[in-house]
Structure formats: structure tokens, C-alpha cells
Amino acid sequence: MLARTVVNQIFLLKTSQIPFSALSLTCRSITTAARLKKQLNVAATPRPHIERPSGSDELYKRLGVEVRGHDPAVLESYERFVRLVSTELAVQLVNVENPPFFTERWTLLRSKFAKKKYWREYEIRTYYKKFNFKHITGSTADTFLEYVQRNLPEGIMMIVERVRLESFRDNLVPPTSSFSSSSTTTTKTTSEKTSQEQDTS
């Protein structure tokens, strides 16, 4: 009935303009309008000023170490090793996930020539293991990862996912009121500036 309903959003607006939650059509997305309206008047949480001089230790909220290999026994031994290391170095290991293995299969002819009746099945399996750590500083992470990577067995691949914590830069404050509530002349100049930026970029 109105432009704000989900159906109208999809059919009247272009795909890029449709809010993401409206595209998903779950029962949550139907209340997007109400939620967005409530969020429009949400007051910003006051930001404490944190001194983080350059060169200070990084802070990792989460560290995900995923290892992949063809031999599950090797990965299990590696898990025992990593568990011991994390207790020794006082690193918080949250859990160890075992995603299901991935198998790649081929069915190929057994013979070089003819003999179409006889085939062979081949497969390659990749086993996964994921170690999840939390609340680890940069130097601890570097030490732990270097030790653990030096002792990575042959033929094992590792992917490290780091989630670092940072604060906003100091310049991200609302511009002064005289600028935001400006007359048409200043808004014209800003639109000129933005068009200039677009030309130069």
C-alpha cells in the first residue's frame, strides 16, 4: 500500500537502492522500517579518548588459525602440540573446530587406449582444523605464530585470520554547526568540490 512496504521496495526501486535486509525476505526484514526508524534517533555512545601512540602493541580480539592437510593423523598430532603451546604461553584457546573434509574425485580410464569398460576412481581429501584464540596482543601473537609455524609439518597449509581492534581517528567528529546548516551558496560550493573530487579521482 505504501512505498515503505517490502514488496514495493523491491519492485519500485533499483536493486542497488534496496536495503540489504529487504532483499532477504526473512520475517526479520519486514520490520526494517520500524527498526530503522528507531535507530535514526539512537544517541551515539560517548567515545572515550584512548591514547595509542604509534609503535604500541596491536590488540587482536580474535585469532583464527586454520590448518589444512591430507592426513588427519598429522593434523591431530598438530592439535595436541598447539594445545600444549597455548597453555605454556598463556594464550586463550577458545575451541578447536573440525570442519568436514573436502574430497575431490575423478573417474578416469584405467587403460591408455580403448578398454572403455574399465575405469578407475581417484580422490584427494583435504582435512581441516581450525583453532580459535581470543584476546591476544600483537607481540604474543607474533611469538606464538612464529613458533607454531616453524613447527608446521610438511604438506600442511595454514591460514591465519586476525581481527584487530582500533579506534576511530580523531578527525571523525561532526563538522561545526555553521558548516552543516549552511545556506545554498555554501552547499553549491561543496557540490562543486565533490564534482571536482570526482573529476580528479
Added chain:
Amino acid sequence: MSLLYLRLQLTLPSHHLLFVRTFRQPQRSTEPKSQIGEFRLLQLTKSKTNRNGSMKKRIRPKFKEVPPPRYLRMSTDQDWTNVWPTATTFKQSVVPLPITQGYVASDKENKGLPLEKYANAELMKIPNFFHLTPNHIKKHCAAIKKYCTPWPEQLDSDEACEYYLPIQITTHDYLNSTPSIRDSRARVVKFNFKLTQLQFDEHARDKFIRLAGQRYNADTDELTLVADKCPYRKQNYDYAQYLLTALYFESWKIENWEVDKTKNDWQAYYWDKSPSRARLLDILKASEQNPSSVDSNSVLDHNKKLVERYRASITRVQDEGAENELKNLNDYKNDVLSLYNLKL
């Protein structure tokens, strides 16, 4: 590493003259008898008919006498970290365990017995962890523990982390056993934060969300910026910071054409600007005795309570959409009826 296990005594007799045999002066002549004399025949190639002495039987290779394996002389309370300090291939003479590996199909293979570790190629092929026993790990960690730093106590929960340091930056590193150490996937940088951490007014927040588009998740009020345009991670990080700054300041600007916003573009239903209010005023004015002398504010104040209820119910109908549609429409119906003093 101590050399005691060698148990050899190397002493050089310094007071004797040492005769060092050099290759230029063989002890006895190795040339054939026909060649011995002042002038030797020039022989550039070896002739096949020439034979040195009698024909000898094929010499069977003499195997060096190998001492018994080392593990027989090991004590049970030895320090294994000294025996196997680094990662090496499996050495059956050093490992004091009776390890077997292999499948024996029938009594004909290896007399039906399990395959022992002596000359077992399969045991040599697989990676072993003899260099990473608990004692090894304790020693190594004790040595590198000094390079670790403690986590600050104030950041003990997710909420505390969000409060002090709101942005989460995700990066990946890849470690393969390939000839190249590069992996182009490592250039990707992802920024994540909640919009409540930034200061907005109503217009700025709405504009920010519209500009962000699919990058904003309304369920968790999170903005995600993924930067992978540039070849290096630092460049992508800088680009993401620039994007964030640009987005923020653009959302605070009010352009000329934003004034042309119609009711269809409203982010929320504002009853005060809506045609519903205008219509209501017309109706209420018309119901008064002297329509021209009546002020709009006083008309609304007159029926303040009912107008407020009507306003609330119509706003709920417009905003909540299909969620409580039936209930909202019912409330709306009742409020309209009470406002105009009608009875069904």
C-alpha cells in the same frame, strides 16, 4: 650437544715426524710392467686386451661392520630433548620404541609377522613429532615466553572492546608449501564497526545508511567495508580509512536537491509533515462554527488527547508494515472513530 657418546680418544703424537702420503707419490708403482722404464709409451686410451695381472673373481662388497643400534644403550630416564633436538626423518636405531607400520596380507609376506621399523620406508616417509614432545615444548616456550605481553584487563568482554576500540579490522595470512611466499588473497582488509560508535544527527545517519547501501546490516547495526582494490595490504587499509572518512563527512552535508525529498523517500513516517495532518486540520476546522477565525494549533489542542492517539496509531501503521498489521489497523480504526465521534 655433548660429544661424550663418541667415546673416542683422539691424540696426535706431536713429537714424531708425520709422514703424509700424497697422491703424487704412490707407495708402489701402479703401472703395467711394460710401461716401467725411462721412456714410457704414450697411451691415450686404455686398450681392452691389456690386463693387470691375473683375472680376479668378482669382489663381493664388504659391508662395514655396524655397531648395535643406539637405542639398546639408552637409559629410561634420559633427556629425550637432547637425543632428538630438531625435526628429522625417522631413525630406527635411535627410537627406543617397538614401532610397526604396514599391512601384511598373508602368511607369505614377512612370514605373517607385522613389519618392524628396521628399513621401513613408510615410517621414514611420514612426518613425525619426536621433536615436539611435551618436554621439548616446555623448554622452547620457557625460552620465548619473555617476548609475550599480557592482555589489558579493561578489555575483558566484547562490550568493553567495542566501547574502547570500536573498529575491527580483519586480515588474512597464508602459509603454503609452494615455491612462492606470496598470496594475493592476503591484500584484503575488512573494516567492521557499529554505527552507534559514531556521532550522527538524524539526517546524517539516514544519509550514511543510504550511501553505504548493502554494506550496512540493519539487524546488527554494523557497517562492513571490504577493501581489495589495491595490490598491497597497507594500501587497502589506507583506502578503507579514506572511504570511512569520506562517507562520514558526506553524510553531514546537505545538498541542494535533498530539499526536494517527497513523502515516498522519507526514511520514517513523519506525521507532522504528512498530508494526513493537513487533512485532519481541514476536517476539524470545517467542523467548527467559524472556520476562518480558528487557528490550527488551537484546534489541535482542543482534541489533544484524541489527536495524539490518532497520530500514534497512524505512525505505527506506516512504520511497522506487515508485522502487527491487523492490530495496528484495528487501533487506527478505533482512534479515527473516536476522533470524529462516530459509532459503528
